[in-house]
Amino acid sequence: MVSPEECRERFADDPTIFDTVELLRRIPPWHFVWDENEGLHRPSSSAFEHDRDGDPMSVYRSDVIEEEGDDPKRVMKGHSRFGLVSLASGFVRKKRQTVNPDPLRRRVFPCEGVRSQDKGNPQVVRTTVRVGDPASSVTGRGRHLIARRRQLSRVRLGAPSDPPGARDYWGSFGRGELPDWSPARRQGASGAP
Amino acid sequence: MEAICRARDLAALSRGWNSCDAHRVSDQAITGSIQFLLGAALDIPTLVAPSVVPTVRGGVQLEWHRAGMDMEIGFEAGIPASWYAEDRETGESREALVAGQRDRILRWLRRASR
Numbered sequence: 001m002v003s004p005e006e007c008r009e010r011f012a013d014d015p016t017i018f019d020t021v022e023l024l025r026r027i028p029p030w031h032f033v034w035d036e037n038e039g040l041h042r043p044s045s046s047a048f049e050h051d052r053d054g055d056p057m058s059v060y061r062s063d064v065i066e067e068e069g070d071d072p073k074r075v076m077k078g079h080s081r082f083g084l085v086s087l088a089s090g091f092v093r094k095k096r097q098t099v100n101p102d103p104l105r106r107r108v109f110p111c112e113g114v115r116s117q118d119k120g121n122p123q124v125v126r127t128t129v130r131v132g133d134p135a136s137s138v139t140g141r142g143r144h145l146i147a148r149r150r151q152l153s154r155v156r157l158g159a160p161s162d163p164p165g166a167r168d169y170w171g172s173f174g175r176g177e178l179p180d181w182s183p184a185r186r187q188g189a190s191g192a193p
Numbered sequence: 194m195e196a197i198c199r200a201r202d203l204a205a206l207s208r209g210w211n212s213c214d215a216h217r218v219s220d221q222a223i224t225g226s227i228q229f230l231l232g233a234a235l236d237i238p239t240l241v242a243p244s245v246v247p248t249v250r251g252g253v254q255l256e257w258h259r260a261g262m263d264m265e266i267g268f269e270a271g272i273p274a275s276w277y278a279e280d281r282e283t284g285e286s287r288e289a290l291v292a293g294q295r296d297r298i299l300r301w302l303r304r305a306s307r
Contacts, residue, residue, distance in 0.1 A: 028211045030203075033244035036259030037281060044246045045265060046254050058213070079212055 013098035019090025216251030
């Protein structure tokens, strides 16, 4: 694991990516958890951790996707049970992360990353302009959820077209609406362990 | 039992389950989480089942978000288990390795299981 200083040096913030730019992160179905406090399903903090190789978590830039004439929904192609989280660049900077473009991977990898340091340390957001193949549609499941974490205490989720700051909280999936999160079971989240 | 089954089921996830390059969930992480749950259930008969989620590095994270509490306990192969808890009302929070913290963790779990 790199130090916060090294991380900031290696993945320096790019101020040309404006605070209003929406960063999109796919959320796998296994990362939705039931939050009794909020009364809804939302992404686990695990959905926003470093990649397995220690690089920052990756996200898509909605502005680049749109500049290329595409729809942000394309990132959901082939991921029918995945959710989509939208974070404003300004929001992640407020959480002591940097937004770092990843040009070398833009034409190679369909996903990229934002990587966070350990709790309380600076985080880095790596972005790419790479967009997946033309997508069918967003499943909708992950479009109105919340994430809560040490640094990412609240992640704004919503449709990519929502103006930044329009909502920093979202709305709602009731218990039972996301039951199929487990690879082999279809059960709710409560009960005896 | 449900949470234990969910932890066990994570073993079925193949590498790349997050659409990128996530590790398979390790047996060590699954075993660690199950052992923790079994031990906690003995001490807290009313223990509420957690959400059980995989991590990209092949770990397992147990999560409770109820009774005004947020609590996470992470298990990964080759890395000491760690935990995090926060009381939403008071803002009180704790974050530490699991080792040597059993009593403290159980106190938080009791609060989360009310």
